[in-house]
Amino acid sequence: MIENKSICIVVPVYNVGNKIVDFISSIPDYVDKIIVIDDKCPLKSGLILKKNTPENKKLNILFNENNLGVGGTVKRGYNEALKSNEDIIIKIDGDGQMDPDQIPILTKSIINGYDYSKGNRFLNNTYIKNYPLERFYGNKFLSLFSKLSTGYWDIFDPINGFTAIKREKLNNINLDDIDNGYFFETDMLFNLYLLKSKIKDVPVKIKYFKNHRQNLSIFRESFNFFFKNLHRLLKRVKISYLSNNFGLPGLLFSIGSISLIFTLFYGGFNWFYYSFIKETFAPNGVITFSAISLIVGLFSMFMFMIIDNNNNPNLKK
Numbered sequence: 001m002i003e004n005k006s007i008c009i010v011v012p013v014y015n016v017g018n019k020i021v022d023f024i025s026s027i028p029d030y031v032d033k034i035i036v037i038d039d040k041c042p043l044k045s046g047l048i049l050k051k052n053t054p055e056n057k058k059l060n061i062l063f064n065e066n067n068l069g070v071g072g073t074v075k076r077g078y079n080e081a082l083k084s085n086e087d088i089i090i091k092i093d094g095d096g097q098m099d100p101d102q103i104p105i106l107t108k109s110i111i112n113g114y115d116y117s118k119g120n121r122f123l124n125n126t127y128i129k130n131y132p133l134e135r136f137y138g139n140k141f142l143s144l145f146s147k148l149s150t151g152y153w154d155i156f157d158p159i160n161g162f163t164a165i166k167r168e169k170l171n172n173i174n175l176d177d178i179d180n181g182y183f184f185e186t187d188m189l190f191n192l193y194l195l196k197s198k199i200k201d202v203p204v205k206i207k208y209f210k211n212h213r214q215n216l217s218i219f220r221e222s223f224n225f226f227f228k229n230l231h232r233l234l235k236r237v238k239i240s241y242l243s244n245n246f247g248l249p250g251l252l253f254s255i256g257s258i259s260l261i262f263t264l265f266y267g268g269f270n271w272f273y274y275s276f277i278k279e280t281f282a283p284n285g286v287i288t289f290s291a292i293s294l295i296v297g298l299f300s301m302f303m304f305m306i307i308d309n310n311n312n313p314n315l316k317k
Contacts, residue, residue, distance in 0.1 A: 001030055002107050008033040008086035009103070010077030012070055013094040017043035020094050021052045024059065027100045035080050036094065037062045039073040045094070070161075071184030075175045082171060089170055091163045097207050098162045106164035109200035115169040116192055118155070118185070119162035119204035142186075142225055149232040150189040151240070153309040155201055158186045162204050169197055182221055183228045190232045194239065196313045240311070249311075252304040259297030263290055 001007065009031055013020055020036070027034060036059065038046025046061050053059055062080060064073060074091055081089045088110050092098045098119070109117035146158040159182065172195055179187040192199060241250035267290035274282040 001032060002088075002104055003111055005087040005107065005111060006032045006085070007088050007090060007103070007107065008035065008081045008084065009090040009092055009100075010074060010081055011036045011092055011094040012039055012073040012077065013037065013045040013049075014039045014041050014067075014070070014073075015043055016041065016045040016094050018048055019096055020045045020049050023094050023096050023100075024049060024053060024056070028103065031090075031100075031103070032058065033081070033084060033086055034059045035062065035077045036060070037064065037073045037077045037080075039064050039069070040067040069180040069184075070182060071178060071187070072180035074184060075178060075180070078170060078175060082167070085167075087167055089165050089167060091161060091165075093161055099205060099207070102162070102204050103164075105202050105204060106162065109202060110164050110166050113198070114200040115166050115195075115197040116188075117164045117200040117202055118157075119160045119206070120157040120201040121160060121204060121206045122157055123201065123203035142229075145226070145229045146186050146189065148305075149229040149236065150186065151193040151236060151308060151312060152189055152199055152314065153305075153312050154314055155189065155199060157201070158189060160204070160206075161185055162206070163188075169195070179228065181224070183225060186225070186229065187232070190236065193236065193313065196316070198314055198316075200314075249304055249307045252300045252307070256297050256300030256304060259293050259300065263293040263297055266290060266293070 007030060009027065011020075011024075011034065013036060016023075024034065024036070034056070036046065036049060038044075038061065040063075046063050049059075050061050060080065062076060064076065068076065077091070078089065088107050090103055090106060092100065092103075102119075106117045106119065143156050143158055147153045147155070150158070161184075163185070169192070173188075173191050177187075177191060178184060189199065237250070237253050241247070241253060270282050270286045270290065274280055274286075
């Protein structure tokens with residue numbers, strides 16, 4: 001326990017192997033329950049752990065019959081955790097990149113009234129050793145897009161998987177609606193927004209090992225994240241500003257979307273038509289109309305984002 005709050009940790013494992021034994025051994029004594037889920041790991045991580053930790057009464061090892069993906073595996077762990085009565089549920093990876101000694105940093109926010117806390121590897125770090133360059137810049141882009149899709153404009157590093165959640169809040173989430181893949185963490189933020197949950201970013205240190213094997217395909221997941229973020233953005237706007245409470249934010253988003261789409265097709269068509277077919281300059285009227293449409297669209301979206309930021313649940317007292 002930490003400050004009279006019982007702690008359960010959920011550990012998904014895939015391609016971890018023998019390292020899982022040392023990792024579980026490093027977990028502090030104040031953790032009350034440990035749930036490890038072997039996601040049909042080809043290295044038999046779960047069996048290795050079971051063989052080497054027969055006397056650990058806190059440990060519960062689950063085995064997926066099929067590979068569920070990181071999100072599906074964590075969801076199974078969450079469902080198992082909800083069967084017991086621990087107050088705070090931590091999610092931490094089993095590959096040794098996350099330090100279990102930092103668990104109190106996450107639980108402190110929950111104890112202080114937040115519903116969910118997540119690690120942010122960039123809060124106190126200007127340089128992270130061995131962090132892949134493509135993931136660094138990819139994270140910057142995804143963080144910006146996730147602010148739009150989740151509504152948490154003050155949250156950064158959305159794909160950081162070192163998290164803590166209050167049991168009552170987790171119980172209110174329909175886990176069937178959460179993504180089964182690497183989009184899991186961002187999808188949690190999206191669903192927490194719909195419940196008007198308060199979230200805290202906390203500084204954590206993540207270790208990256210040289211020549212560490214990454215299970216995530218940067219190229220494939222970039223497209224996956226883009227379209228899923230876009231889908232969540234449209235769904236969030238529909239629920240929050242169009243269906244349930246149509247007002248100024250919904251109006252601004254509608255005007256902005258229509259104007260920008262019109263500019264893309266009308267301006268794009270005329271640019272192509274006059275540049276490559278007519279091989280001349282477009283008429284002033286076409287240029288002016290396209291420019292006005294673009295300005296209206298950008299201004300409307302900018303105003304929408306200001307209002308949306310003010311509706312961030314983290315700003316509510």
